[in-house]
Amino acid sequence: MPLANTPTSVPVVVDEDKCIADKGCTVCVDVCPLDVLRISDLTGKAYMKYDECWYCMPCEADCPTNAVTVNIPYLLR
Amino acid sequence: MVFEPFEEESDFELLEENLGDPDPAVRRVAVMDLADTADPMAVPLIARAVSDESPEVRLQAAIALGEFDGLETATALCQAMQDGDNRVARAASDSLSELKDPEAAPPLLTLTSHEDPKVREGALLGLKQLRRPDALANGIEAMKDPVAAVRIQAVGVVGYLKAEEALPALISCCRDGDPDVRKTAVGALAFSKSSHARDALFAALEDENWAVREIAAEVLGRFPLGDNAQRLIGLLDDSYWQVRVKAVRSLGKLKVTAAIDRIGSQLDEVTSNLRKEAAAALGEIADPAALPYLEKLVDDPDPDVRKNVRWALGQIG
Numbered sequence: 346m347p348l349a350n351t352p353t354s355v356p357v358v359v360d361e362d363k364c365i366a367d368k369g370c371t372v373c374v375d376v377c378p379l380d381v382l383r384i385s386d387l388t389g390k391a392y393m394k395y396d397e398c399w400y401c402m403p404c405e406a407d408c409p410t411n412a413v414t415v416n417i418p419y420l421l422r
Numbered sequence: 423m424v425f426e427p428f429e430e431e432s433d434f435e436l437l438e439e440n441l442g443d444p445d446p447a448v449r450r451v452a453v454m455d456l457a458d459t460a461d462p463m464a465v466p467l468i469a470r471a472v473s474d475e476s477p478e479v480r481l482q483a484a485i486a487l488g489e490f491d492g493l494e495t496a497t498a499l500c501q502a503m504q505d506g507d508n509r510v511a512r513a514a515s516d517s518l519s520e521l522k523d524p525e526a527a528p529p530l531l532t533l534t535s536h537e538d539p540k541v542r543e544g545a546l547l548g549l550k551q552l553r554r555p556d557a558l559a560n561g562i563e564a565m566k567d568p569v570a571a572v573r574i575q576a577v578g579v580v581g582y583l584k585a586e587e588a589l590p591a592l593i594s595c596c597r598d599g600d601p602d603v604r605k606t607a608v609g610a611l612a613f614s615k616s617s618h619a620r621d622a623l624f625a626a627l628e629d630e631n632w633a634v635r636e637i638a639a640e641v642l643g644r645f646p647l648g649d650n651a652q653r654l655i656g657l658l659d660d661s662y663w664q665v666r667v668k669a670v671r672s673l674g675k676l677k678v679t680a681a682i683d684r685i686g687s688q689l690d691e692v693t694s695n696l697r698k699e700a701a702a703a704l705g706e707i708a709d710p711a712a713l714p715y716l717e718k719l720v721d722d723p724d725p726d727v728r729k730n731v732r733w734a735l736g737q738i739g
Contacts, residue, residue, distance in 0.1 A: 365450065368445060368448045368451045369440075369451040370450075370451045370454065372454070409450060409454065409478075
């Protein structure tokens with residue numbers, strides 16, 4: 346799977362101000378069926394490590410703080 | 423990665439400790455982790471979080487309690503339902519609707535006359551699924567509530583109990599000023615096969631709201647064949663295709679051969695849903711008199727209609 350080099354251009358974007366992964370939350374990482382989300386060792390926040398997405402949405406829907414946004418490509422909407 | 427089941431008592435101790443953390447995000451994550459254990463031992467701890475000073479933690483607790491059942495869960499949810507934060511109250515109400523254990527009823531029964539209509543509505547919503555006969559009196563009383571949303575849930579509680587003694591109250595709700603209450607009440611009459619219920623359904627077929635007529639047409643299809651057939655045939659002139667669809671389906675279920683020509687005329691309708699259901703109904707009636715109508719639709723542009731037509735032709739043989 347291709348590594349996501351620029352986190353802002355990947356489909357799953359995490360608002361670091363809202364993310365509480367540094368407090369122990371791992372919901373988005375746990376629900377992702379492709380296992381492409383990770384908790385950053387640097388910031389303690391969730392981020393998309395691999396640029397691969399099914400747009401299945403549970404990471405966005407289940408996030409307790411609404412920190413995750415999945416940007417669905419126009420042609421898939 | 424090795425999956426580690428949550429079974430250590432020390433894990434609970436850690437989560438309990440985290441519930442007292444000064445950081446609300448840590449407390450919130452502790453609530454989430456407690457819910458993930460699916461262990462009833464977590465309920466008292468989550469119940470404590472319902473009184474947390476942070477609305478986010480209280481919200482998480484209200485959501486988390488939806489994973490559990492029983493009296494203690496219901497008591498905590500009843501408290502959460504009275505929370506000043508609307509999100510917490512709504513989440514508690516959603517979680518209450520997941521309760522299945524009849525033992526959870528007592529705290530809900532006390533809240534059906536609460537001053538806040540949202541609380542009354544949530545309590546009735548929770549009671550509906552529990553199907554406790556002792557909720558009947560509360561349900562019937564709440565059917566007179568000034569708030570329509572509460573009356574709808576009350577009709578649900580009473581309807582789920584399928585009690586003949588509640589029939590007069592349900593019939594009275596079929597004449598409610600609010601169309602959603604009428605719709606729910608008409609749907610709730612499905613359990614009874616009495617002439618009183620049938621007459622109320624006949625009256626509902628004349629309701630000004632199409633959704634009420636639609637549900638009445640559907641419910642009448644579950645009654646034994648009688649006067650309802652002629653009433654349902656009359657409904658095939660309704661201006662709403664949704665109502666006609668249900669009338670057609672009911673006539674099919676009741677196998678009303680006298681309705682074949684009228685159902686056949688629905689096969690010319692623009693709405694393919696209606697053509698599809700009409701074809702299915704003619705198949706259910708399975709009378710050769712329907713053949714000319716069905717053969718016209720063998721090449722219908724809608725594949726679902728063609729499928730039902732083939733099935734119907736097979737039924738007639």
